[in-house]
Amino acid sequence: MAKEKDALDIITDPENMVKNKDLDFDEPAEEVHVKASENEEDGGISRRNFLRWGSAAAAAATVAGAGGAGFAIGRSDDAYTGYGRTYQGGDMFFNREPFRTKTAAMMEPVSTVIRADRTDFIFDRIKGIIGMIEKGEWNPGLGLDKMPGVIGDYYRKKPEDFKIMMDSLGKYAKSREDWKNGKHLRYTLPAAYTEALAHGGMYNRHGSTIPEDPDDVYMETGEEQPPEKWDFRHVKRDKPMEFKSPKHATKLIKRMAHLFGTSIVGIGKFDERFMFTNKMRGMKDGGAHWGNKVPEHWKSIIIFGVPMYWDQTYAAIGYCTSYDAYFRSRVTAGLLERFIHELGYPARAQFPGYHYEIMMEPFLLTTGLGEYSRSGMVMVPELGCNVRPAAVVTNIEFEYDQPIDVKMADFCLKCKICAETCPSGAIPTTDKPETVVRGFKRWYLDQEKCYNQWASGQTVDALGCRVCMGVCPYTRKNTWIHSISRELEPRDPTGLVSSGLLAMQKNFFKYPEAQDFRSDWLGGTEATYHNPPWYLRAEEVFKGIDKTWEYHGME
């Protein structure tokens, strides 16, 4: 083997030197302007000593700088996707193109697909039950047999669910009582935050603040608002503006969706399989007799979403709310709906909490925004489970997005963190998805159990828990360390990266147990996943609040 040239030889080889006297340090001393001190220890700092000790100091500074920079990146609000500097489109930073596929995981039907009915939507059931009680048509003392209407029919097929629902209503009453009796003091700030968003942002005394909702108009005027009327209400043009191509339409509408505040957006063909039956806002009884009709102009769907604010998401249950994300996704929905009307096309906003004729999750999948998860929610690469969607249905012809396969659903096969941490046991722990839900095999979130936790939870409206969202390893901020995982994992055919990441997640981090998240009167410690930020701790800013509790989350 030829003799290798070592590094010093290369550096000192005259061939490799720049012939410039100012830079030629190894020229004889007398030819260099600054002499003597170059090679001698004469009391000053020699060049060699400077380099030697400078390099040691530089190495130490680099390690310190790496630590400092890492810490600052982790702590910075700039890493809060959807709230950082990259608001207008930059939040959707994961390149989905290499991962496009024909059908998303768990979206291949295994039997006949059945459309969900309004009674399959838990909030319609709750609304129905409360309505019956208020009108004196029924009360829990009368039992399930006497429960009237479609909701009675629904629960007679699922008596166990009925028992859980009755238990939930009891817990709801108890938690409201506690709240009135002073429990709210600890939660003063998250409660104020929630109420500001709900009643300052989402609703006013006439109903929905933004977007306009056909139910409100029906209630005000008594006049039904069928979609053929409502969806065209602001269309002023005789003829819609014609796009140069579907591609142009997609590009423009996505840009506008970002401009109107969304973090992620996908566009797909409207698929009636994912539309509720017997549900149509603006019609009598919320469209209870609508049947399975599909408005002809519902051809395309623009679906988008934003995250809940990250500090609160991690501080579930008591310090978290969905309303900050709901509010922002509603704003996007309202603005985009109007924008499309202005171009001469019909449009109808579908928005949270319950102003929908469609199910959101399947459309997040068909448009390639994310993948279905064990916890029953859709996870997206940028936000994990922390995404609250809204949509606009229209008849614009678009170039449609395709589903993706980024192996998130595969990760759920190994990871059961959400199921193990769920305080109500609503998330299945089976290794593989086993339940056939209306034609699709998937993990099935037990809505009744989940709501049971909500009803007894330590929030101002007894709505929401969201522990599963916070603990999911995909629900992480946009820092370089998570970006590396995000990019590596779907490209690793061996599955070693995901196994390694999961092992780290399970062993490096210590967070409360499922039971700890529950209310104190149910044996929990009202723990949070992360401790709440200072600005949600009432005892830190108000007089007269004695801190009688401990924080049990990570920090």
Added chain:
Amino acid sequence: MFPGTTILNYLFWMAIGMLQVLIVVGAYEWLKRYDKKVSWWQMVLMYGCFASFCLTIAGGATLSGEFETRGGLFFIGFLGVPHIIVGAIMARLFIFKKQLVK
């Protein structure tokens, strides 16, 4: 590193870049002083190990910044110790090697 500023971050990373040059050039000075010889690829490997160690520190600190300090410390411990071991082995093999042929 400096949230909210427009220029300090760039200056910081420029300074860190300059320090890397100083580290490598200074390392050769140390080697020269003790009359050690290290080939370029050995230096690349050793510098790579150092850079990777810095990333480990940064990764742990990032987790700590995300309010997951325990995870961050485990991260540094779990990945940092192997770096130190590998670094020591490289130093032994590349710098403090026995002079087989004089």
